[in-house]
Amino acid sequence: MDAAKLLRALWESFEARDWEGAGRLLAEDAVVEWPQTNERLRGRANILAMNRNYPEGWSIHVEDVWPAGPDRAVSRVRVPYGGSEEWAVSFCEARNGSISRLVETWAPAQTAPAWRARWVEPLA
Amino acid sequence: MDAAKLLRALWESFEARDWEGAGRLLAEDAVVEWPQTNERLRGRANILAMNRNYPEGWSIHVEDVWPAGPDRAVSRVRVPYGGSEEWAVSFCEARNGSISRLVETWAPAQTAPAWRARWVEPLA
Numbered sequence: 047m048d049a050a051k052l053l054r055a056l057w058e059s060f061e062a063r064d065w066e067g068a069g070r071l072l073a074e075d076a077v078v079e080w081p082q083t084n085e086r087l088r089g090r091a092n093i094l095a096m097n098r099n100y101p102e103g104w105s106i107h108v109e110d111v112w113p114a115g116p117d118r119a120v121s122r123v124r125v126p127y128g129g130s131e132e133w134a135v136s137f138c139e140a141r142n143g144s145i146s147r148l149v150e151t152w153a154p155a156q157t158a159p160a161w162r163a164r165w166v167e168p169l170a
Numbered sequence: 171m172d173a174a175k176l177l178r179a180l181w182e183s184f185e186a187r188d189w190e191g192a193g194r195l196l197a198e199d200a201v202v203e204w205p206q207t208n209e210r211l212r213g214r215a216n217i218l219a220m221n222r223n224y225p226e227g228w229s230i231h232v233e234d235v236w237p238a239g240p241d242r243a244v245s246r247v248r249v250p251y252g253g254s255e256e257w258a259v260s261f262c263e264a265r266n267g268s269i270s271r272l273v274e275t276w277a278p279a280q281t282a283p284a285w286r287a288r289w290v291e292p293l294a
Binding site for chain 2: 084161
C-alpha cells in the first residue's frame with residue numbers, strides 16, 4: 047500500500063476501534079508528532095495505547111487524502127467530539143509499506159470573529 | 171509555477187506585507203475556505219482585503235510544503251501571534267499558474283492533557 051492508502055486505512059481502523067488492524071499499518075518505530083501541544087508518541091505500542099485510552103465519544107470522517115508521492119500523503123479528517131468538532135490534518139510518511147511518521151495539527155470549531163465579516167460568506 | 175511554488179511564494183508575500191505580489195499569485199476568482207469557522211472568502215479582492223486588515227503582530231514561518239502533483243500542494247506554517255502561536259495547514263489547488271482554492275485549518279498552541287502523559291515525550 048502507498049502512503050495515501052495506508053493513511054485512509056488507519057482512519058478506518060481507528061473509527062472501527064480495530065486496534066490490531068491499526069497496528070498492522072504502523073511501523074514498530076513509528077512516531078506521531080503534535081507541535082501545538084509539544085508532544086511526541088514514540089513507537090507503535092504507545093500510539094495504540096494512547097488511542098485506545100482516548101476518552102470515548104469521537105468519530106472520524108475523512109474529508110480529503112492527497113497523495114504526495116508514493117511515500118507521503120496528507121489527510122484532513124473531521125472529528126465530532128463532546129458536542130463540538132475538530133479538524134485534524136496529518137502529514138504522513140511511509141517506509142516499506144508501513145506508516146513511519148505522522149505530524150498532526152488539531153483545529154477546533156470556533157466562532158468567526160466579527161471584524162472580518164464584511165469579506166466572508168458562510169461555507170454551508 | 172506549480173502549486174508548491176505558488177503556495178510558498180504566497181506565504182513569502184504575506185510575510186513581507188507585499189499585497190500586490192500576493193495578488194499576482196491568486197486567481198481573480200480564488201476562494202479560501204475555513205471549515206472550523208464556517209467561512210469562505212470569495213475572490214482575490216476579498217482575500218487580500220481580509221489579510222491587509224488582519225490585526226498586526228503576526229509572522230509566518232513555513233515548516234513544510236508538500237507537492238501533491240503539479241496542481242496541488244499542502245503547507246504547514248507556524249504563526250506566532252499575540253504571545254502565543256498557531257499552526258495553519260493549507261490544502262492548495264492551482265489552475266493555469268494561479269492559486270484557485272485554499273482549504274485551511276488553524277490549530278492553536280494548547281496545553282497537553284495530563285491523562286496521556288504516560289505515552290508521550292516532549293517534542294523539543
